[in-house]
Amino acid sequence: xxxxxxxxxxxxxxxxxxxxxxxxxxxxxxxxxxxxxxxxxxxxxxxxxxxxxxxxxxxxxxxxxxxxxxxxxxxxxxxxxxxxxxxxxxxxxxxxxxxxxxxxxxxxxxxxxxxxxxxxxxxxxxxxxxxxxxxxxxxxxxxxxxxxxxxxxxxxxxxxxxxxxxxxxxxxxxxxxxxxxxxxxxxxxxxxxxxxxxxxxxxxxxxxxxxxxxxxxxxxxxxxxx
Amino acid sequence: xxxxxxxxxxxxxxxxxxxxxxxxxxxxxxxxxxxxxxxxxxxxxxxxxxxxxxxxxxxxxxxxxxxxxxxxxxxxxxxxxxxxxxxxxxxxxxxxxxxxxxxxxxxxxxxxxxxxxxxxxxxxxxxxxxxxxxxxxxxxxxxxxxxxxxxxxxxxxxxxxxxxxxxxxxxxxxxxxxxxxxxxxxxxxxxxxxxxxxxxxxxxxxxxxxxxxxxxxxxxxxxxxx
Numbered sequence: 001x002x003x004x005x006x007x008x009x010x011x012x013x014x015x016x017x018x019x020x021x022x023x024x025x026x027x028x029x030x031x032x033x034x035x036x037x038x039x040x041x042x043x044x045x046x047x048x049x050x051x052x053x054x055x056x057x058x059x060x061x062x063x064x065x066x067x068x069x070x071x072x073x074x075x076x077x078x079x080x081x082x083x084x085x086x087x088x089x090x091x092x093x094x095x096x097x098x099x100x101x102x103x104x105x106x107x108x109x110x111x112x113x114x115x116x117x118x119x120x121x122x123x124x125x126x127x128x129x130x131x132x133x134x135x136x137x138x139x140x141x142x143x144x145x146x147x148x149x150x151x152x153x154x155x156x157x158x159x160x161x162x163x164x165x166x167x168x169x170x171x172x173x174x175x176x177x178x179x180x181x182x183x184x185x186x187x188x189x190x191x192x193x194x195x196x197x198x199x200x201x202x203x204x205x206x207x208x209x210x211x212x213x214x215x216x217x218x219x220x221x222x223x224x225x226x
Numbered sequence: 227x228x229x230x231x232x233x234x235x236x237x238x239x240x241x242x243x244x245x246x247x248x249x250x251x252x253x254x255x256x257x258x259x260x261x262x263x264x265x266x267x268x269x270x271x272x273x274x275x276x277x278x279x280x281x282x283x284x285x286x287x288x289x290x291x292x293x294x295x296x297x298x299x300x301x302x303x304x305x306x307x308x309x310x311x312x313x314x315x316x317x318x319x320x321x322x323x324x325x326x327x328x329x330x331x332x333x334x335x336x337x338x339x340x341x342x343x344x345x346x347x348x349x350x351x352x353x354x355x356x357x358x359x360x361x362x363x364x365x366x367x368x369x370x371x372x373x374x375x376x377x378x379x380x381x382x383x384x385x386x387x388x389x390x391x392x393x394x395x396x397x398x399x400x401x402x403x404x405x406x407x408x409x410x411x412x413x414x415x416x417x418x419x420x421x422x423x424x425x426x427x428x429x430x431x432x433x434x435x436x437x438x439x440x441x442x443x444x445x446x447x448x449x450x451x452x
Binding site for chain 2: 001003009010011012013015016019020023028029030031032033034035036037038039040041042043044045047070071073074075159162163164
């Protein structure tokens with residue numbers, strides 16, 4: 001089995017969720033059946049929201065490049081980053097080491113296209129929208145992105161997750177935002193913020209949904225198990 | 227904040243539980259309040275049970291030493307290992323790098339003594355008993371260890387956790403073993419296998435319990451937050 005390095009901590013709960021999903025992704029009879037990881041759980045990566053929305057924060061790029069080099073030094077054989085917005089900095093991560101980078105956004109767009117999605121409603125941070133990280137992967141697969149006309153309430157939900165608010169309180173609020181995307185014409189929903197991956201059972205049943213974190217989970221398992 | 231390196235994957239769920247406990251150990255208003263970790267999630271560490279009980283398995287020592295060096299190379303400033311039995315190999319881990327090692331068993335014995343425990347019933351793998359890893363820390367604090375007269379059923383529970391059996395099925399079985407330790411005269415229970423840390427709500431109320439993983443959590447938080 002191959003070891004995958006995780007640029008994590010954005011946020012720390014989402015990184016733990018990825019690790020849990022990876023446990024569920026392999027049929028295991030003992031510890032040794034599970035996938036080896038080296039996880040850089042670094043909650044001190046400068047805020048992507050501050051850097052990209054407010055334009056005032058420290059550049060996260062150098063920190064992410066250092067984490068990639070740390071993971072390489074520790075023996076990782078590929079890299080993955082369970083944060084959609086941070087993929088804005090993926091060229092910096094890719095350039096930092098010779099390792100393959102499992103790009104969550106490319107993987108997600110390919111999965112959406114394979115499922116026949118067309119007008120994809122993104123449950124994403126405004127930072128993800130402003131950085132335009134999904135533009136190229138969506139265009140490459142002929143997908144149309146739909147963002148909320150007003151995503152300030154969704155940002156409030158994401159910030160509340162990071163502040164430790166209970167999921168039970170936030171799920172009804174997330175369900176409302178998902179409904180708004182259906183009204184805007186989405187035929188598929190995309191959970192495009194790993195903080196929201198903790199609450200996918202709040203999504204409506206009317207249309208299918210894809211969680212980018214699940215796409216990354218499958219790719220990590222496929223790489224590790226070869 | 228300082229970064230702590232985790233020799234993990236023994237088993238992988240226990241490592242994730244430690245990470246979750248660390249999230250709960252700090253009051254957080256945003257990601258950056260949380261503790262930075264580098265986690266070597268290595269489920270392929272040779273089985274401690276095979277090496278110590280059956281005497282047939284590969285020596286886990288060299289793998290653990292390599293993990294310690296990997297974590298050092300990746301920037302860890304201290305090391306911790308959320309597996310009680312693996313502390314049999316702690317001299318090898320300590321020798322592998324110049325980093326401080328947060329010894330879970332020493333921390334646990336100190337906590338038990340501070341709580342006034344005397345006859346401590348260990349819920350532990352037979353490998354932990356056979357390796358005698360708690361002998362010196364207990365002796366240093368004047369604690370008397372009590373092991374189950376027959377710990378084969380407890381080993382069955384631990385193996386079932388590693389094989390993915392549901393906690394709900396295993397908790398009544400764990401409760402029975404805990405009761406047996408009370409009958410043997412324990413005035414305090416020690417959860418001394420991190421696989422069992424997932425099921426502490428099954429323990430009886432009659433006596434207090436300590437979970438060695440909680441002692442390690444506190445020490446990691448104290449080191450990181452300084």
